[in-house]
Amino acid sequence: MMKLIFLGPPGAGKGTQAAIVSKKLGIPTISTGDMLRAAVKEGTEVGKQAKSFMDAGKLVPDSVIIGIVAERVAKEDCAKGYILDGVPRTIAQAQALEDAGILFDHVISIETADEVVTQRLSGRRVCPQCGAPYHVTNNPPKAEGICDACGHELIQRKDDSADTIASRLEVYHAETEPLKEFYQKRDLLRLVADEGSIEDINGRIMAILEM
Ligand code: AMP
Numbered sequence: 042m043m044k045l046i047f048l049g050p051p052g053a054g055k056g057t058q059a060a061i062v063s064k065k066l067g068i069p070t071i072s073t074g075d076m077l078r079a080a081v082k083e084g085t086e087v088g089k090q091a092k093s094f095m096d097a098g099k100l101v102p103d104s105v106i107i108g109i110v111a112e113r114v115a116k117e118d119c120a121k122g123y124i125l126d127g128v129p130r131t132i133a134q135a136q137a138l139e140d141a142g143i144l145f146d147h148v149i150s151i152e153t154a155d156e157v158v159t160q161r162l163s164g165r166r167v168c169p170q171c172g173a174p175y176h177v178t179n180n181p182p183k184a185e186g187i188c189d190a191c192g193h194e195l196i197q198r199k200d201d202s203a204d205t206i207a208s209r210l211e212v213y214h215a216e217t218e219p220l221k222e223f224y225q226k227r228d229l230l231r232l233v234a235d236e237g238s239i240e241d242i243n244g245r246i247m248a249i250l251e252m
Contacts, residue, residue: 043068043122043250044144046129048220049151050213051206052161053235054242056174058151059126061243062250069118073128075172076109077101082169098200098208100130100216107137114143122146130217135224148224149246153235155210162206166195180239 043066047055059070077095080088087109091101110128113119129135153161164177166186170193175182182189200209224230231249233242 042146044146045122045124045250046145046148046224047124047126047151048148048217048224049235050153050155050158050217051209052158052165053151053153054161054239055126055151056172057180057239058149058243058246059124060173061239062246063124065247066122066250068122068124070124070126071110071113071119071128072126072172073101073106073110073130074126076113078169095200096205098205098212100212103131103133103137106130106134110134110138111141111143129220132219132223135220145224145229147231147249148220148229149231149233149249150221151233151235151242157235158210159203159206162201163203165201166197168193169196 045062047059049055056070056072056074059072063070077088077091081092081095082088087105090105094101106128110125114123129138161176161179164179166175166177166182167173168175168188168191171188171191173188173190174180175188175195182195186195187193188195199205221230233245233249235242
């Protein structure tokens with residue numbers, strides 16, 4: 042059983058690293074961002090509640106998030122563990138997980154500077170079908186504009202526009218960064234330098250997991 046949280050600002054590479062670690066450990070990644078985007082696309086009740094917050098780069102209310110995560114981690118494919126990507130994002134969410142008896146082995150915080158975030162997000166492309174993340178120069182797909190994993194056409198996320206990026210960074214520093222102290226107190230926080238290639242960073246993460 043290995044339960045992990047990937048923390049870090051938008052564009053830190055949480056999704057990229059989570060995909061690699063998921064494959065290596067054979068556990069699923071749970072991305073609330075992906076789940077919410079799917080809900081918006083399907084026009085579900087959750088999607089309707091979430092859309093305006095997401096478009097503005099604001100956080101979706103904790104009550105919505107806590108519900109969808111609790112439901113997801115109870116599924117059978119989570120029995121061997123899982124990676125949370127992009128959740129918890131507030132102290133209230135972290136506290137709700139803890140109160141529900143959901144405890145973690147490591148909280149991996151990818152330490153990325155604000156300037157890097159801005160550069161990364163503007164070049165980010167994602168697969169709307171399977172969620173696989175790419176970057177036009179740092180991590181391009183084999184065929185331009187096409188997902189390596191499933192062959193679907195890649196898109197640019199609506200909230201990866203310049204004005205929304207600024208607002209998401211502000212929200213990260215105000216609401217999410219305090220989680221580092223929350224998990225530090227529980228001796229779970231592991232800082233990972235965002236330096237070198239995707240493989241270099243993954244090497245640092247795997248070293249932590251093998252401790
Ligand atoms: P992400 O794909 O993780 O960058 O999430 C995209 C957007 O979905 C965020 O900007 C929020 O509006 C919303 N979102 C995703 N996860 C959460 C969460 N744990 N708490 C609140 N809002 C979230």
